Structures are given as C-alpha cells and as structure tokens.
Amino acid sequence: MNWYRFLVVFPLGYLALFLIYPLVSILIRSFGYQGETTISPFTYIMGDSYYLTRIWFTIWQAAVSTFLSLIVGLPIAYLFARFEFPGKTILKALSTVPFVMPTIVVAIGLVSLLGPSGILNTTAMNLFNLDNPPIRISNSLTMIFIAHAFYNYAIIVRIVSTFAGNLDQNVEETARMLGASSWRSFYHVTLPLLFPAIASAALLAFAFSFTSFGVVLVLGGSKFATIEVSIYELTTKLFQLPLAGALAIVQLIFTYLFLLLYTKLQERMTVIVGLKPNESAAKKPKTWTEKMFVGSSVLLIILVLSPLISLVIRLFYVGDTHTPSHVANLFSNHRGSFFYLSPIQIMWNSIRFAFTTVIISLVMGTIVAYFLAKPNGGRSSYFDAMFMLPLGVTAITLGFGYIITFNHGILDLRGSSIILVVAHSLIAYPFVIRSILPILRSINPNLKEVSYMLGASQLSVFRHIDMPIIGRGILVGAIFAFAISMGEFGASLILLRPENTTMPVAIFQFLGKPGESNLVNALAMSGLLMALVTTIFIAIERFRFRGLGSF
Amino acid sequence: MKNKISVVVIIFMVLLTSVNCGNEIRELVVISNDSFDISEEVIKEFEEANNAIVIIQKAGSSGEILTRAILERGNPSGDLIYGIDNTYLTRALDENIFIQYESPMLKNVPEKFLLDDTHHVTPVDYGYVNLNYDKAFLEKADLLPPTTLEELTQNRWKGKLVVENPNTSSTGLAFLIATVSYFGENDDYDYLDFWDDLKANDVVVKDSWSDAYYTDFSHYGGDRPLIISYATSPAAEVFYSEGKYDVPPTGNVLIDKATFLQIEGIAILKGSKNVGLAQKFIDFTLDTKFQEDIPGRMFVYSVNQEASLPDFFKFAEVPSEPANISSDMISQNRDKWINEWTEIVLR
Numbered sequence: 001m002n003w004y005r006f007l008v009v010f011p012l013g014y015l016a017l018f019l020i021y022p023l024v025s026i027l028i029r030s031f032g033y034q035g036e037t038t039i040s041p042f043t044y045i046m047g048d049s050y051y052l053t054r055i056w057f058t059i060w061q062a063a064v065s066t067f068l069s070l071i072v073g074l075p076i077a078y079l080f081a082r083f084e085f086p087g088k089t090i091l092k093a094l095s096t097v098p099f100v101m102p103t104i105v106v107a108i109g110l111v112s113l114l115g116p117s118g119i120l121n122t123t124a125m126n127l128f129n130l131d132n133p134p135i136r137i138s139n140s141l142t143m144i145f146i147a148h149a150f151y152n153y154a155i156i157v158r159i160v161s162t163f164a165g166n167l168d169q170n171v172e173e174t175a176r177m178l179g180a181s182s183w184r185s186f187y188h189v190t191l192p193l194l195f196p197a198i199a200s201a202a203l204l205a206f207a208f209s210f211t212s213f214g215v216v217l218v219l220g221g222s223k224f225a226t227i228e229v230s231i232y233e234l235t236t237k238l239f240q241l242p243l244a245g246a247l248a249i250v251q252l253i254f255t256y257l258f259l260l261l262y263t264k265l266q267e268r269m270t271v272i273v274g275l276k277p278n279e280s281a282a283k284k285p286k287t288w289t290e291k292m293f294v295g296s297s298v299l300l301i302i303l304v305l306s307p308l309i310s311l312v313i314r315l316f317y318v319g320d321t322h323t324p325s326h327v328a329n330l331f332s333n334h335r336g337s338f339f340y341l342s343p344i345q346i347m348w349n350s351i352r353f354a355f356t357t358v359i360i361s362l363v364m365g366t367i368v369a370y371f372l373a374k375p376n377g378g379r380s381s382y383f384d385a386m387f388m389l390p391l392g393v394t395a396i397t398l399g400f401g402y403i404i405t406f407n408h409g410i411l412d413l414r415g416s417s418i419i420l421v422v423a424h425s426l427i428a429y430p431f432v433i434r435s436i437l438p439i440l441r442s443i444n445p446n447l448k449e450v451s452y453m454l455g456a457s458q459l460s461v462f463r464h465i466d467m468p469i470i471g472r473g474i475l476v477g478a479i480f481a482f483a484i485s486m487g488e489f490g491a492s493l494i495l496l497r498p499e500n501t502t503m504p505v506a507i508f509q510f511l512g513k514p515g516e517s518n519l520v521n522a523l524a525m526s527g528l529l530m531a532l533v534t535t536i537f538i539a540i541e542r543f544r545f546r547g548l549g550s551f
Numbered sequence: 552m553k554n555k556i557s558v559v560v561i562i563f564m565v566l567l568t569s570v571n572c573g574n575e576i577r578e579l580v581v582i583s584n585d586s587f588d589i590s591e592e593v594i595k596e597f598e599e600a601n602n603a604i605v606i607i608q609k610a611g612s613s614g615e616i617l618t619r620a621i622l623e624r625g626n627p628s629g630d631l632i633y634g635i636d637n638t639y640l641t642r643a644l645d646e647n648i649f650i651q652y653e654s655p656m657l658k659n660v661p662e663k664f665l666l667d668d669t670h671h672v673t674p675v676d677y678g679y680v681n682l683n684y685d686k687a688f689l690e691k692a693d694l695l696p697p698t699t700l701e702e703l704t705q706n707r708w709k710g711k712l713v714v715e716n717p718n719t720s721s722t723g724l725a726f727l728i729a730t731v732s733y734f735g736e737n738d739d740y741d742y743l744d745f746w747d748d749l750k751a752n753d754v755v756v757k758d759s760w761s762d763a764y765y766t767d768f769s770h771y772g773g774d775r776p777l778i779i780s781y782a783t784s785p786a787a788e789v790f791y792s793e794g795k796y797d798v799p800p801t802g803n804v805l806i807d808k809a810t811f812l813q814i815e816g817i818a819i820l821k822g823s824k825n826v827g828l829a830q831k832f833i834d835f836t837l838d839t840k841f842q843e844d845i846p847g848r849m850f851v852y853s854v855n856q857e858a859s860l861p862d863f864f865k866f867a868e869v870p871s872e873p874a875n876i877s878s879d880m881i882s883q884n885r886d887k888w889i890n891e892w893t894e895i896v897l898r
C-alpha cells in the first residue's frame with residue numbers, strides 16, 4: 001500500500017550527492033588543513049567569548065526577527081485568506097516581491113526611505129522646519145530587524161493564508177453559533193487550527209534570519225556579525241579553515257536540534273480537521289470592523305513595500321529626466337563592454353534556472369512530504385529535521401565543497417549551470433515540504449479510507465482527493481521555489497559562464513563601480529526584476545489543473 | 552489535464568537542455584575578480600590573432616578567487632587568474648599554484664610597479680586606495696577636508712567616516728596597511744591607538760566597498776561624507792554621470808603616506824592545458840591596446856608607461872607620496888595586523 005513511499009530514495013540520493021558529499025569533503029579538508037586533525041577548534045570556540053557572543057547574537061536576533069515577521073505577516077495572511085477586495089491578485093503578488101530582492105538593493109531602498117536624506121527625513125524636515133534628520137537608524141539593529149521583517153513576512157503570509165484558506169469555516173461558525181464572540185472563536189478555535197501552518201512559517205522565517213548574511217552586513221555593518229558571517233570571514237583566510245569548519249558544524253548542530261524540537265512539537269499539536277478543496281469563499285468585507293481590518297491590512301502591506309516604492313522613486317530621481325534614456329542604455333552595449341549581456345538574455349537566464357529549480361524542488365518536496373506525513377512511530381521527526389538541514393548549511397562552506405568535489409571527470413560541473421540549479425533547489429525544497437506537509441497531515445484520513453473502501457485505486461485517490469486539497473500547497477511551494485531561485489545570488493561560489501548571468505548578479509556587478517549611471521542601471525534592472533516576478537507570481541497562482549477543483 | 556501536463560513536461564525538457572553542461576571548444580579561461588572590465592573589441596583582437604575564444608569568469612573578490620585557486624590546486628577552473636594584488640601576493644606565492652613566466656613586454660614597466668620579481672605574477676594595472684569626501688556635504692556643514700589622519704579622530708569628524716573591513720575587502724586592507732605605515736607599530740601613538748580612537752569616534756565598518764559606497768557614502772544618500780575608496784573614484788563620478796557633472800562632485804583627501812599603491816596582476820595557473828596561449832595573453836595584457844583600454848573601464852592606471860591615459864583622467868589625482876611599505880613587510884605581518892585590528896575595532 002505504501003510503495004510510493006520508497007520514492008523517497010530519490011530525494012535522499014539527491015541530498016547525499018549534492019549536500020552531504022561536498023559538505024563532508026570540505027569539512028574533512030578543513031580539519032585536515034595544515035596537518036591538524038584535532039578537536040581543538042571546538043574547544044577554542046567554546047572557550048572564546050567572542051564566538052559565544054556571536055552565536056548568542058545570531059540566535060536572539062533571529063528570534064526577534066521572526067517575531068516581527070509574525071506580527072506583520074499574520075494579519076496580512078488572514079486578509080488574503082478570508083477577504084475578497086479589488087486589486088487582491090496584484091497585491092498578493094506584490095506582497096511576495098520583497099522575498100526576491102537582492103540585499104544591496106533592499107539596502108539602497110531602505111536608505112532611500114529611512115536614510116538621513118531619505119524620503120521620510122526630508123519630508124519631516126520640510127514639514128517641521130528641522131535642521132537635522134529626526135530618524136537616525138542607519139547601521140543599527142533597528143535597520144536589521146526592519147529588513148528581516150521586510151524579507152520574511154511573505155513566508156508567513158503565503159504559508160498561513162493558504163492553510164487558512166483551506167480550513168473548514170464550519171468549525172468556527174459552529175463556535176460562534178454556540179455563543180462565542182468573534183475574538184473568542186478566533187483565539188480558541190481558529191488559532192489552534194492554524195498552529196501547524198504558523199509554526200511551519202515561523203520556522204522558515206527563523207532559519208532565514210538565523211543564517212542571514214547580506215542583510216546583517218550591509219545594513220548593520222561588520223560589527224553585527226552572525227555565525228554565517230564568521231564562517232565566511234574565516235574561510236577566506238585559509239589557514240583558519242579548521243575554525244571555519246568547526247563553526248559550520250556548530251551551526252549545523254544547532255539547526256538540527258532546533259528543527260528536531262520543532263518537528264516534535266508539530267507532531268503533538270497537529271489537529272486533524274476537515275480541509276476543504278474549495279477556498280472557503282473569501283468574502284467581501286461586510287461589517288464596519290471587517291472593512292477597517294481590510295483597509296488597515298492593505299495599508300500595512302503598502303507600508304512594508306515602501307522600500308521598494310522608494311527604490312522606484314529613486315530610479316526616476318537619480319536619473320532626473322534622463323532616466324528613460326538611462327534605462328534604454330541597459331538594452332544596448334553603448335560602452336562596448338566585453339561583459340555586456342542584454343537584459344532580455346539576463347531575464348531569460350533567471351527564468352529558465354528558476355523554472356528548473358521549481359520542477360526539481362516540487363518533485364523532491366512532495367515526495368518527502370508524503371514520506372513524512374505517515375506517522376512513523378516517532379521516527380519521522382528525525383527524518384523531517386534531516387531533510388530540512390539545507391536551511392542550516394553555510395553557503396560558502398557548501399560552495400567550497402562544490403569546488404573541491406565536482407571538479408574532475410564526469411562530475412566536473414564547474415562552469416555548468418547545473419550546480420546553480422542544484423544549489424537553488426536545495427534551499428527551495430524545504431519550503432515546498434513546509435507548504436505541503438501541514439496540509440497533508442491535516443487531511444481527514446476517513447476521507448481516504450472511504451474512497452479505498454469504495455474501490456478507488458491509489459492513483460485515483462491521489463488525483464481526486466489529495467491533489468485538490470494539497471494543490472494550493474503545491475502552488476505556494478512553487479512560488480517560494482521560484483522566488484528563491486530568482487533572488488538567489490551566490491556568484492562567488494558558483495562559477496558561471498558569463499553568458500549565464502542572472503538578474504541579481506547583473507545588479508551586483510553594476511554596483512561594483514562608482515557613478516550615477518551605474519546606480520541607475522542597477523535600479524532599472526531591479527525594477528525589471530520586480531515587474532518580472534510579480535507577473536510570474538500572478539501566472540503561477542492562476543495555473544489550474546483541470547478537474548482538480550477550484551481554488 | 553493531460554494536455555497541460557505534457558506541455559509542462561515539454562517545457563521542462565527544453566529548459567533542461569538549455570541548462571548547458573559546458574562546452575567542448577578549445578578556449579582560454581581567465582578567472583578574474585569582480586572589478587575586471589574590458590572592451591569587447593580588445594578581446595576580439597586577441598581572439599582573432601590567436602584563433603581562440605577567451606572566456607573571462609568573474610568569481611568574486613580578490614580574496615575569494617585566491618582561495619578558490621588554492622583549493623583547486625593542480626586542477627584549476629581556468630588557465631589564468633587576474634586580480635592578485637600586492638597585499639595577497641605572498642600568500643599566493645607560498646601556495647605554489649602559479650607557473651612562472653617573464654614577459655618580454657615587461658620592458659615598458661617601471662621598476663616600482665614590478666609586483667613580483669620571481670615573475671609568477673605579472674603586473675597589469677595599479678591604483679591608489681584613498682580617502683574620498685563628498686563636496687556638497689562638507690560645504691553645507693562648513694567643514695574643510697582633513698589634512699592629517701589624526702584629524703579623523705577629532706570631534707568634528709565624529710560619525711562621519713566609513714571604512715571597509717580588511718578581513719573581507721582588499722580596499723579595507725589597503726587602507727589598514729597605509730595606517731600602519733603612517734603611524735608605525737611600536738611608537739607612542741601607533742596605528743592601533745589610531746583605530747581605537749576612530750572606533751570611539753563612531754567609525755562604521757562595512758564588509759565591501761559597494762556596501763559602503765552606495766549605502767553609507769553621503770553622496771548616495773548615506774550619512775557619511777568620508778569614505779575609503781580610490782583616487783580615481785571622483786573622476787569616475789564624472790564619467791558615469793552621463794553629462795550631469797562637469798567637475799567631480801566628490802574629491803580626494805590627499806594626505807602624504809595615507810594612500811596605498813595597489814598593484815594588480817595576472818598569473819598562469821598550474822595545471823593549465825594552454826600555457827603557450829596563456830603566455831601570449833599575458834603579453835597581450837601588457838600591450839598598448841589592452842593597457843589603453845583599462846583606465847576607462849576599471850578606473851585604474853596602466854603599468855605600461857607607453858600607454859596613454861583617457862581624457863577624463865584629468866580629474867584623477869595622483870597622490871604624491873603613497874605609503875612606503877615593502878612587500879616583504881606586508882607578507883610577514885599582514886595577518887597579524889588584520890587580527891590586531893579586528894581585536895580593537897570589531898570586538
């Protein structure tokens with residue numbers, strides 16, 4: 001009956017080849033560097049208050065960031081799950097865009113908004129006749145938290161709204177009928193039902209904040225370093241490889257333990273509910289309270305998107321009236337550079353890599369989710385945590401692992417875009433798992449039992465029962481995988497042929513030189529990226545399998 | 552449903568084949584740092600003259616590409632590596648990853664730019680890491696650019712400087728070395744005291760030049776009017792302004808001995824299968840055509856004294872007295888200086 005669970009061999013093999021093998025290789029090489037195979041790097045770390053402080057800092061800033069993402073994300077998730085209003089489709093697509101933007105671009109956006117000569121400060125100074133900018137949060141923890149919330153709230157929104165949209169509202173309505181106030185029914189009925197999705201989303205947000213690299217450095221500065229940053233700094237000073245390796249392992253262990261804690265909790269707290277295939281009809285707001293909620297949530301979204309809005313404004317401001325010609329410059333190699341690539345070519349590169357990433361991540365993620373969904377006598381939580389491990393692996397460690405393992409014979413993948421897609425899919429498939437698994441676990445098993453009893457084949461049950469219910473989860477997973485691939489930028493680790501340049505890499509390259517036209521080029525390319533992903537998000541959402549129920 | 556699935560499968564197959572697995576054509580591969588830039592027609596000239604295809608792969612900062620080259624020892628991803636500079640030179644040489652080559656074109660290169668006398672790394676260009684300032688900001692704040700480095704520790708410059716992290720940025724490392732040369736190591740007031748005072752004066756440290764320049768430098772919306780950048784950056788601001796600026800909006804703070812002369816070079820990697828062609832390429836990089844192209848592309852100076860500079864370089868100021876510190880000193884002490892600096896500034 002469970003033959004399909006053996007399909008898990010494929011994701012396992014993929015992980016073994018592309019994650020475990022290079023990781024183990026680089027770690028062995030790290031500890032063996034310069035002939036020292038001792039355990040002393042660990043004792044060094046544990047004894048050095050500097051690293052202990054960094055570890056602690058990494059943990060608590062991730063916790064605060066997750067909390068902020070939840071505060072921003074939950075109301076918006078509820079908005080999209082329960083309400084219908086004009087412009088919802090576009091707003092929903094736009095709200096996920098932050099997730100995709102490269103760090104330096106977001107930093108520029110935040111500076112344009114909140115910097116000393118940014119929009120808010122100049123407006124305030126003009127309005128109130130001030131001499132000095134009132135908002136001074138450059139290079140502070142505040143900026144880092146704002147950026148993390150900006151990036152990660154979309155995770156909360158997507159996962160929770162999808163799950164909430166599938167919830168059978170009858171349960172809540174019954175509670176209301178029995179006399180509970182709307183607050184009580186929300187707090188005692190809806191929230192517990194939503195717990196698996198909220199926990200899933202929070203976990204992912206935490207993982208991203210925990211391993212945050214660019215945000216912390218660009219917006220805070222070198223003094224705010226996380227473990228990930230330390231590993232990076234140590235790795236590039238080769239004689240420190242043993243220490244870097246030790247830190248990487250520490251990060252991995254922390255991640256695994258944390259994931260384990262999470263999965264054990266998940267198992268206990270999942271409630272089986274009646275999940276309906278139809279999106280419980282998102283309604284137009286009727287009562288005054290509902291309208292207020294919708295209005296303020298939409299404002300919240302616009303608030304969160306404000307750095308991106310200020311980026312677009314900046315594009316037109318920096319270029320003055322020349323912006324249109326600057327943008328046109330993007331499309332021609334008017335300086336005759338050897339490295340020039342037309343934006344169309346760059347966009348196509350980004351798209352084809354992203355699409356391939358989506359397919360691989362969806363297949364892997366779905367197989368693993370199925371494998372984990374059947375309770376396994378408590379063992380599945382260990383597997384769950386293991387499959388989620390890529391979230392805790394340091395990018396540079398893995399990158400150097402690829403350099404030393406995939407460099408000979410058949411496996412010489414240097415310069416090939418395969419490694420790029422592999423790396424993206426490794427980061428993306430945990431998102432697919434977390435999008436699908438809560439839904440899978442919440443499907444009422446009776447539903448399937450009855451179908452089997454009535455003579456349906458396994459494939460038939462999958463098509464007609466599972467797919468309609470998890471279909472939206474799959475779509476969310478696809479959106480994440482796509483977003484991650486479009487925004488991911490590990491240029492220094494992955495040796496790409498210049499003709500395979502992607503959009504984030506192109507943006508980064510523009511910002512490698514001083515000068516306003518370089519900034520304008522970077523901003524223009526960022527604008528293209530925003531427009532492109534918004535369009536594709538909308539397209540993915542509207543993708544429907546015939547006969548799989550309406551969403 | 553069947554139709555949609557098959558469409559998806561077909562698209563997937565097409566995309567899979569377009570995710571290429573590397574070419575089989577004979578080619579010359581140069582691994583370069585991110586700041587490399589050159590004109591298409593210059594490379595074309597080499598390609599046509601030698602019946603080859605040149606692939607230039609940008610692979611990160613100077614430090615990152617060196618780490619990669621060391622990890623790939625004997626089995627490099629490319630034939631040549633461009634971006635080894637005089638701060639990292641000795642670490643590169645110690646690792647024994649280059650093939651020696653003394654180019655005949657070196658006859659046009661003055662002694663002081665001869666990066667490596669063992670001829671494993673051939674110099675190609677040089678630049679000056681230098682303090683830049685935002686003219687508009689200083690004017691508005693009624694401040695004159697500093698005339699000594701010590702001034703930076705005074706109250707009026709509090710919170711006005713951004714520097715790069717020498718752990719991760721070659722720009723930052725260059726400036727650090729300049730401060731060692733300027734203040735000395737064992738004097739009453741040595742470079743560590745200086746950095747200690749800078750830290751007390753609210754200096755911001757960023758990991759990369761791009762971060763510092765585009766988010767902290769006041770010219771681009773940040774709150775810091777002083778930044779460690781390159782002596783040619785103000786000229787670049789004019790060049791890349793599409794006619795908006797006639798004079799540079801930013802300027803150089805020219806303090807003797809507070810500037811670092813950074814020389815960059817190219818080397819042939821051990822394990823290359825195209826050594827002859829690689830040697831020809833090195834000769835080509837020292838030739839006039841290449842050397843006259845790079846100033847306008849990378850905002851560096853060419854080592855070949857026969858090569859002429861582009862027009863807008865009139866805005867580029869050459870520091871009269873860069874920091875005087877030998878390569879040997881750098882190689883012996885670099886890691887120590889970085890560690891001590893980190894101890895004082897980041898911990």
